[in-house]
Amino acid sequence: MLALLCCAALAFVSANADSLSHFERTYSPSGTARLTLSNINGTIHVSAWDRRTITVRANTAPSVVINDLLIDNDITVTVKRDFRLGRADFDVSVPPETSLILKNVMGDIEVRDLNGHLNVNSIDSNVRLIDVNSPSVDVKVTTGDIFFDGALHEAGAYNLQSFKGDIDVTVPESTSFNLTARALSENISLGSFLSNLSGASRGPKGVTGSYLKGGPRLILTAYAGRILMHKK
Amino acid sequence: MIMVCTQCQELLSDYIDGTLELGEQAHIERHLSDCEPCRAMRDDLLQIVHFSHRLPEHAPSAALWARIESDLAKEQPIGFKARAAAFWLRLRERHFNLSIPQMVAAAAAFVIVISVSVIAFRRDTISTSNTLAESMHVSPGQVQPLANPDMEQLEQQINQLSETVEQKKNAWNPELRAAFERNLLYVNQSLVECRHQLSDNPSDDVSQELMLNAYREKIRLLEGFKSF
Numbered sequence: 001m002l003a004l005l006c007c008a009a010l011a012f013v014s015a016n017a018d019s020l021s022h023f024e025r026t027y028s029p030s031g032t033a034r035l036t037l038s039n040i041n042g043t044i045h046v047s048a049w050d051r052r053t054i055t056v057r058a059n060t061a062p063s064v065v066i067n068d069l070l071i072d073n074d075i076t077v078t079v080k081r082d083f084r085l086g087r088a089d090f091d092v093s094v095p096p097e098t099s100l101i102l103k104n105v106m107g108d109i110e111v112r113d114l115n116g117h118l119n120v121n122s123i124d125s126n127v128r129l130i131d132v133n134s135p136s137v138d139v140k141v142t143t144g145d146i147f148f149d150g151a152l153h154e155a156g157a158y159n160l161q162s163f164k165g166d167i168d169v170t171v172p173e174s175t176s177f178n179l180t181a182r183a184l185s186e187n188i189s190l191g192s193f194l195s196n197l198s199g200a201s202r203g204p205k206g207v208t209g210s211y212l213k214g215g216p217r218l219i220l221t222a223y224a225g226r227i228l229m230h231k232k
Numbered sequence: 233m234i235m236v237c238t239q240c241q242e243l244l245s246d247y248i249d250g251t252l253e254l255g256e257q258a259h260i261e262r263h264l265s266d267c268e269p270c271r272a273m274r275d276d277l278l279q280i281v282h283f284s285h286r287l288p289e290h291a292p293s294a295a296l297w298a299r300i301e302s303d304l305a306k307e308q309p310i311g312f313k314a315r316a317a318a319f320w321l322r323l324r325e326r327h328f329n330l331s332i333p334q335m336v337a338a339a340a341a342f343v344i345v346i347s348v349s350v351i352a353f354r355r356d357t358i359s360t361s362n363t364l365a366e367s368m369h370v371s372p373g374q375v376q377p378l379a380n381p382d383m384e385q386l387e388q389q390i391n392q393l394s395e396t397v398e399q400k401k402n403a404w405n406p407e408l409r410a411a412f413e414r415n416l417l418y419v420n421q422s423l424v425e426c427r428h429q430l431s432d433n434p435s436d437d438v439s440q441e442l443m444l445n446a447y448r449e450k451i452r453l454l455e456g457f458k459s460f
Contacts, residue, residue, distance in 0.1 A: 041407075083460050085405040105456060106411055123415050123456055142415040142453055163449060164418040184425055184442050205429075206438040221445060223422040 023058040023066050023088075029073040032116070035094060038078040038103040042088040048096035048113035055093045061086030108144075126165070141165065145225070149232070152177055152216035161221040166228060169220065173231040176212035180219045187226040235263040240270045248277055261410035265401065278421060386447040393454035404460060412457050419453055422446045 027033070033054060037044060042060075056077050058066065064086040069076045079088050089107075094100070096115040104122040111118060112130045120127055120139040127139050132150035138159045139146050145165040152158060152175050160167050171177070179197065181188050186204040190197070193211055200209025220227045240263045246252050247260050264271050401409055426443035429436060 081459050083404045083408060085408045105408075121452075123453060124411055140449075140452065142449065143418060161445075161449075163415075163422055163446075182438060182442055184422060184429075203438060205442070221442075223425075223442070223446070224418065 019062060021060045021062050021064065023056070023060060025056050025068055025077070027054045027056075027070055027075050028052065029054065029070075029075070031073050032097050032099070033073045033075055033095070034099040034101070035092070036074070036076045036078075036101040036103075037090060037092065038076075039088055039090060039107060040079050040081065040105045041085045042090065042104075042107040044090045044092070044102055044104060044107065044109045046090075046092040046094060046100060046102070046111045046114065048098070048115070049093045050095075051093070052095055054095070054098065056090065057092070058088050058090045060088040064088045151175065152218065154215045156216040157219070158216060159219045159221075161219075162225055163223040164225060165222070166225045167220050167222050168228045168230070169218070170230040170232050174212075176210075176215045177218045178210050178214045178216065179208060180217070181207045181227050181229075182221045183225070183227050184223040185225060187222075189226065190229045192231060193229050235259050237263075237267060237270055240264070240267065241273060244270070244274055244277055248274070248281055258407075258410055261413050262406050265406075265409040265413045274417075275420075278417075278424060382444065383447060386444070386451065390447065390450050390454065393451060393458060397454050397457050400458070400460060408457075408460060412453075415453055416450075419446060419450045423450070 029052075035054060035056075037046075037056070042058075054075060056068070060066065060079075063082065063084050065080040065082070066088065067076075067078050067080060069078075077090075087107075094114070094116075096113060098114070099117040100111065100114060101119045102109055102111075102121070104125050106124040107122075108126045108128070109120055109122060110128045110130070111120075111132060113132070114129075115133045116135075118129070118132065118134045118137045118139075120141070122141045122144070124143045125141050126144040126147075127141060128147045129137065129139070130147075130149050132148070133153075134150070135153045135156045136158070137148070138157070139148075140159075140161045141163075143164040144162060146160045146162050146167045148158070148160060148168070149170040152171055154176075158177075160169070179190075179193075181190070183205060188207055190207065194200075194202075194207070197207070197209030197211055200207060202209075240260055243252060243256060243260055247257065252260065264274060397412070401412065404412070423443065423446045426439055426446055429439040430443060433439065
C-alpha cells in the first residue's frame with residue numbers, strides 16, 4: 001500500500017515537473033541596455049547585479065510562447081498573446097543602469113536596486129520598487145498597490161498611479177521634490193512632509209506644493225485608494 | 233458551477249461591497265461578463281451606492297426620544313405620535329435585508345424626488361443637461377461626454393475600442409474575461425464618482441483632471457485587452 005502511494009506521489013511530482021517549461025537567455029549588450037519585457041499572466045522580479053550581462057529566466061506553462069529580440073542595446077522579451085492565458089513567472093537580473101519597460105496584465109511586479117529609467121504598465125498587479133535610484137519612474141496600474149522606496153533625482157519625474165490600490169512612497173527625509181498628489185477617495189496622508197510643503201494648495205482630493213527646495217516632480221494619483229508618504 | 237441570474241442578483245450587493253470570497257467573486261464576474269441584464273443591474277446598484285453615500289442622516293429629535301421613553305415607562309396605550317416614534321425606533325434598529333428589486337425601486341423613488349427638487353432649485357443657474365436627473369440615467373459603462381472637446385474625443389475612442397473588445401471577449405479564457413470585467417468596473421466606478429463630483433462642483437479642477445485621467449485609463453485598459 002505504501003509503495004503504491006509512493007508511486008502515485010512520484011507520478012504526480014513528475015507530471016507537475018513536465019507541465020512547466022523553462023526559458024533562459026543571457027544577453028551581453030555593449031553599452032547601457034534597454035530591456036522591454038511584456039508578460040501577460042505571472043510575476044516579474046527584476047534585480048540589479050554587478051555583472052554586465054542581462055539574464056532573463058522564466059518558468060512557464062507549456063502553452064506559453066516567448067519571443068526575444070536583441071537589436072544593438074535594445075532587448076525585447078515578449079510573451080505571445082494568447083486567450084488561454086498561460087502563466088509565465090519571470091526572474092530577471094540586469095546591470096543597475098539598465099532602462100526597464102515592464103508590461104503585464106496580471107501578476108505582481110518587483111524591481112530592486114535599479115538606477116536606470118523605469119516604466120511599469122500593468123492592469124492587475126501589485127508593484128514594489130525597492131531601493132531604486134532611477135532618474136525617472138512611471139507606474140500605471142488599474143488594480144494593485146504601488147510601493148516605492150528609493151531616492152529621487154533632482155530633475156527626475158516620478159509618476160505613480162493606481163485606480164484600485166494604495167500608493168505608498170518612502171523617500172529620504174532630506175529629499176526635495178515638487179508634489180502633486182490626487183486621490184478621489186480624499187485619503188492623502190503625507191505625514192510630516194505636509195508641514196514643510198511650501199506654496200501648497202490643499203484640498204481633500206488634492207495636494208500640491210514644494211518640499212524643501214523642490215526639484216523632482218512627484219505625481220501620485222489614486223482613485224479608490226490611499227496615498228501615503230513616509231520619511232526614510 | 234454555472235451561475236444563474238437569480239443567484240447572481242442575490243449576491244450583487246455583497247459583490248459591490250467587496251465582501252464576497254474570491255471564489256464567489258470569480259463566479260459572479262464570469263456570469264457578469266456574459267449577462268447583459270445582470271450587468272445593467274450591477275450598474276444601477278453602483279449608482280445607488282454612490283447616492284446613498286451622499287444621503288443626509290436623519291434622526292428623530294431628542295424630545296421625540298424622550299416622549300418614547302416616557303410612553304414606554306407609563307405603558308400607556310400607544311397613540312399616533314408614539315406609533316410614529318416607535319416606527320422611527322424600529323427603523324433605526326432594524327437591519328434591512330431588502331431584495332435587489334426592492335432596493336432598486338426604493339432608490340428610484342428617492343432619486344425621482346431628489347431629482348425634481350434639484351431641478352426646481354437649480355433651474356435658474358444650471359442648464360438642464362447638467363442636472364442630477366439626467367446624470368442618473370447614465371450607466372457607469374456609458375458615461376455621457378462633458379461639453380469638453382477632449383472628453384468627447386476620448387469618449388468616441390472608448391466607444392470604438394469597447395466595440396472591438398466586446399466582439400472578442402467571448403473567445404477569452406474565463407479568468408481573462410473576469411479580470412477585464414473587474415478592472416473595467418473599477419474604472420467605471422471612478423468615472424461615475426468623478427462625474428458626480430463635477431456635477432456638484434463644475435469648476436473643480438481636480439475632479440476635472442481626475443475625470444480626464446480616468447477616461448485615459450479606460451482607453452489604456454481597453455487597448456490592453458484589445459489584442460487578445
